[in-house]
Amino acid sequence: xxxxxxxxxxxxxxxxxxxxxxxxxxxxxxxxxxxxxxxxxxxxxxxxxxxxxxxxxxxxxxxxxxxxxxxxxxxxxxxxxxxxxxxxxxxxxxxxxxxxxxxxxxxxxxxxxxxxxxxxxxxxxxxxxxxxxxxxxxxxxxxxxxxxxxxxxxxxxxxxxxxxxxxxxxxxxxxxxxxxxxxxxxxxxxxxxxxxxxxxxxxxxxxxxxxxxxxxxxxxxxxxxxxxxxxxxxxxxxxxxxxxxxxxxxxxxxxxxxxxxxxxxxxxxxxxxxxxxxxxxxxxxxxxxxxxxxxxxxxxxxxxxxxxxxxxxxxxxxxxxxxxxxxxxxxxxxxxxxxxxxxxxxx
Amino acid sequence: xxxxxxxxxxxxxxxxxxxxxxxxxxxxxxxxxxxxxxxxxxxxxxxxxxxxxxxxxxxxxxxxxxxxxxxxxxxxxxxxxxxxxxxxxxxxxxxxxxx
Numbered sequence: 363x364x365x366x367x368x369x370x371x372x373x374x375x376x377x378x379x380x381x382x383x384x385x386x387x388x389x390x391x392x393x394x395x396x397x398x399x400x401x402x403x404x405x406x407x408x409x410x411x412x413x414x415x416x417x418x419x420x421x422x423x424x425x426x427x428x429x430x431x432x433x434x435x436x437x438x439x440x441x442x443x444x445x446x447x448x449x450x451x452x453x454x455x456x457x458x459x460x461x462x463x464x465x466x467x468x469x470x471x472x473x474x475x476x477x478x479x480x481x482x483x484x485x486x487x488x489x490x491x492x493x494x495x496x497x498x499x500x501x502x503x504x505x506x507x508x509x510x511x512x513x514x515x516x517x518x519x520x521x522x523x524x525x526x527x528x529x530x531x532x533x534x535x536x537x538x539x540x541x542x543x544x545x546x547x548x549x550x551x552x553x554x555x556x557x558x559x560x561x562x563x564x565x566x567x568x569x570x571x572x573x574x575x576x577x578x579x580x581x582x583x584x585x586x587x588x589x590x591x592x593x594x595x596x597x598x599x600x601x602x603x604x605x606x607x608x609x610x611x612x613x614x615x616x617x618x619x620x621x622x623x624x625x626x627x628x629x630x631x632x633x634x635x636x637x638x639x640x641x642x643x644x645x646x647x648x649x650x651x652x653x654x655x656x657x658x659x660x661x662x663x664x665x666x667x668x669x670x671x672x673x674x675x676x677x678x679x680x681x682x683x684x685x686x687x688x689x690x691x692x693x694x695x696x697x698x699x700x701x702x703x704x705x706x707x708x709x
Numbered sequence: 710x711x712x713x714x715x716x717x718x719x720x721x722x723x724x725x726x727x728x729x730x731x732x733x734x735x736x737x738x739x740x741x742x743x744x745x746x747x748x749x750x751x752x753x754x755x756x757x758x759x760x761x762x763x764x765x766x767x768x769x770x771x772x773x774x775x776x777x778x779x780x781x782x783x784x785x786x787x788x789x790x791x792x793x794x795x796x797x798x799x800x801x802x803x804x805x806x807x808x
Contacts, residue, residue, distance in 0.1 A: 390741065391741035391744065392749075393744065393749040393753055394741070395750070396753055397736065397753065397756060400753065400756050400757050401756075427753075431753050431754075431756075431757045432757070450732070577716060687767055691733070692736070693732065693733070693736055
């Protein structure tokens with residue numbers, strides 16, 4: 363009896379640290395994204411991440427509206443990059459948001475997507491150094507003092523705000539490669555890992571641990587976050603159907619080393635890449651295999667999703683992010699997650 | 710007729726189903742530009758502070774869907790909920806601040 367009680371208490375302690383986040387792409391009118399933000403807060407999500415791509419609505423206007431219409435959810439760009447938005451402007455935006463929603467703001471910073479950046483004429487060189495520099499400038503400027511910094515990619519000289527920021531803001535680093543993952547462990551408060559499979563999380567946690575150890579930190583100092591492609595519905599086929607276009611894009615954008623880690627046939631992957639490049643979306647989505655779905659998304663009924671989330675928790679994550687597409691109907695899927703997924707892990 | 714008055718014509722037992730359907734129409738609508746900025750703010754404030762099952766919330770939803778998806782809204786009222794009188798009142802309602 364006592365053993366059972368202790369086991370349950372221990373399980374609760376583990377589960378209590380798990381956070382649930384949700385990611386939205388601001389591709390529609392702001393009021394729709396903010397509707398989902400409010401809904402996510404009401405339905406028990408802890409974190410809200412808004413993606414930052416120049417071809418969608420602006421991330422900071424969306425976050426400002428979120429600040430106004432929510433009370434407790436923690437939110438931030440997930441992720442921005444230092445190439446398209448100068449780190450000084452990112453710091454200014456986050457410091458201003460922190461005035462609107464004190465203590466609820468976090469920064470998600472990554473290296474950016476090379477293909478998207480290329481279309482803006484920006485060549486993303488020295489990605490790791492750029493992220494390190496951006497975060498150093500971010501932290502220094504939040505101190506409210508004059509900052510001079512000589513980085514490999516970014517330099518500032520006597521840069522200072524005419525206002526006093528409220529203080530430090532947690533920094534999450536979007537990472538996939540070994541060096542970025544270790545760096546995230548070393549200098550980040552959290553890591554956003556674009557992965558849905560325990561194999562990828564295992565690998566990432568190993569790299570993060572190296573950075574954490576190098577910095578003399580503890581793993582509990584870092585919020586290890588799985589930023590997944592997620593789709594839930596009571597009918598599994600509907601959940602899968604909604605997720606397959608996202609998986610096609612993930613396969614097309616993944617390095618071959620990651621595809622090989624999951625035993626994905628490279629010929630089929632190239633077929634998908636070719637179809638997407640030609641705009642043949644039907645061909646691309648139709649080529650997504652069950653193996654690809656298993657590797658790159660969490661899709662299915664709430665029970666199936668819960669089992670897969672449990673595997674990621676065992677691999678070491680402390681935050682689970684429900685990413686695109688969320689489900690065939692975002693609104694009803696958020697409700698379903700609130701009713702049948704979050705309660706499975708949190709009391 | 711104001712949207713609040715139109716809502717009063719809707720039987721209480723049908724309001725939840727209507728609210729659910731109208732939210733779907735609104736969130737899936739491609740006619741976002743038809744949403745006035747003042748109504749968008751009203752929609753978000755209502756969602757933040759209450760919801761869309763009560764009279765005030767349903768009035769906001771009706772005004773928004775009457776602007777963005779009028780055909781779908783009236784068709785649902787007439788065909789599914791058998792509320793032809795409500796559909797008729799909605800067609801005659803004047804948007805912009807009616808709620």
